[in-house]
Amino acid sequence: xxxxxxxVNLLVFLSFVAVSTAEEVLDGIAAVVNKxxxxxxxxxxxxxxxxxxxxxxxxxKELMEKIKxxxxxxxxxxxxxxxxxxxxxxxKFSIPEHIIDDHINTIIRTQFNGDRQAFxxxxxxxxxxxxxxxxIETDKMIVQAMRARAVKGxxxxxxxxxxxxxxxxxxxxxxxxxxxxxxxxxRGDNPDAEGMANELREKILKGADFAKMAQMYxxxxxxxxxxxxxWIDRKMLNEKLTKAAFALKPGQVSKPVELAGNYYLLYxxxxxNAEVKPLSAVRDEVVKKVxxxxxxxxxxxxxxxxxxxxxxxxx
Numbered sequence: 266x267x268x269x270x271x272x273v274n275l276l277v278f279l280s281f282v283a284v285s286t287a288e289e290v291l292d293g294i295a296a297v298v299n300k301x302x303x304x305x306x307x308x309x310x311x312x313x314x315x316x317x318x319x320x321x322x323x324x325x326k327e328l329m330e331k332i333k334x335x336x337x338x339x340x341x342x343x344x345x346x347x348x349x350x351x352x353x354x355x356x357k358f359s360i361p362e363h364i365i366d367d368h369i370n371t372i373i374r375t376q377f378n379g380d381r382q383a384f385x386x387x388x389x390x391x392x393x394x395x396x397x398x399x400x401i402e403t404d405k406m407i408v409q410a411m412r413a414r415a416v417k418g419x420x421x422x423x424x425x426x427x428x429x430x431x432x433x434x435x436x437x438x439x440x441x442x443x444x445x446x447x448x449x450x451x452r453g454d455n456p457d458a459e460g461m462a463n464e465l466r467e468k469i470l471k472g473a474d475f476a477k478m479a480q481m482y483x484x485x486x487x488x489x490x491x492x493x494x495x496w497i498d499r500k501m502l503n504e505k506l507t508k509a510a511f512a513l514k515p516g517q518v519s520k521p522v523e524l525a526g527n528y529y530l531l532y533x534x535x536x537x538n539a540e541v542k543p544l545s546a547v548r549d550e551v552v553k554k555v556x557x558x559x560x561x562x563x564x565x566x567x568x569x570x571x572x573x574x575x576x577x578x579x580x
Contacts, residue, residue, distance in 0.1 A: 296340050296579045298347040303340065311339045340579055348571040349411045350404060360410070365403055372402075415567040416560040422552055430555045431544045438542040441499065445534040446510055447475050447492040450485040453526030462521035462528035469518050475532045496537070506531065 292304040309316075312335050319331045377384045388398055431438070449465060451458045465482060469475050476491025483492050499507050509522045510531045519531040544551065 294580055296344055296577065298344050299351060299576050301347050301351070303343045303347065307343060308336050308339045311343065312336060337579075344572075344577055344579075345568050346404075346408055348568065348575055348577075349408045351575075352571060353407045353411055358407075360403060360406060365399060365406070368402060368406065369399060412564050412567075416563040422555050422559065426555055426559075427548065427551050428544065430558075431547070431551050434554075435541060438547050440537075440540045440542070442511070442539040443496045443498050443537045444510060444513070445496050445536070446494040447479060447532040447534065448485070448487060448494055449475070449479045449483040449492050449530040449532075451482070451521075451528045451530075452484045453528070455484075458526075458528045459521060459523070462530055466518060466521065466530055469530070469532070475518065475530075492532070 292306040294302055295305045295308050296303040315335055316332055319328060319335065323331050373379060373381050373384045377387075385395065388395060449462070451462045451465075455461060461482070465473075465478055469478060476493070479488055479492030482488075485492075487493060494501075497510075499511060501507075502510065503524060505524055506522060506529060509519045509529075510533065513519060513531065513533040515533050515535050517533060519529075522529040522531065
């Protein structure tokens, strides 16, 4: 069963790789990158799953526009990939055969439990030879290695950039204001829902335990736990209930809040104020994110430079 599942995963992967040379001859040209051609078939296969998702969500003119945008993005991705492969060839780089062998053997070991024949059968079922699959994987390794090379040494992040990122993304490092809330709900189908809610509030103000009142009278799923909603922030409740709940101090009970015909009594047991984690506590995380941004920017700059020196035409 595991081998079958892993084989299916490989089949899915294979459905997105470039088509064979024989197929390209019969296919239309989507773009030219120096001496190489990118075909419409390559583009369609790359975006097949995303297009199916779009067709389930959109229709008509909007669908066509979404598909057009998706395919154009795919063409540009394929152009970038081809430019990287050409740069590898131009510099006369090479990947040792034993590295590729090890990579293929790792795929067989991890995805097919070491069953080489099951792996070969899966390739054959999709019309791929081992040689073709090897080329696909080699190209992937080349692109990954060349992208890494493009940002090599770009690892020094200045304190100013770290502080700037932290200040711009302070919300990411802020614990929101929270209250520990209990709630009693009286349904509107009760002929005197409002009066009952006011009566319960009076009892609580005179010393009745809110949790016990909730167990006895509340008409929502939290009644068994005394109306306990635990710790909540401002995003968890309806806007009207949120405004009423967060206006309370610990130990206070709200006036009945009417919402869609039902009446709510809210009780705040405790409160936690919003807290911003200091930069010193999250520095490592910030450095990691800034470094990721810097590397991405360096890769994009490198690709732009490759494009500026290349002949690229999209049809």
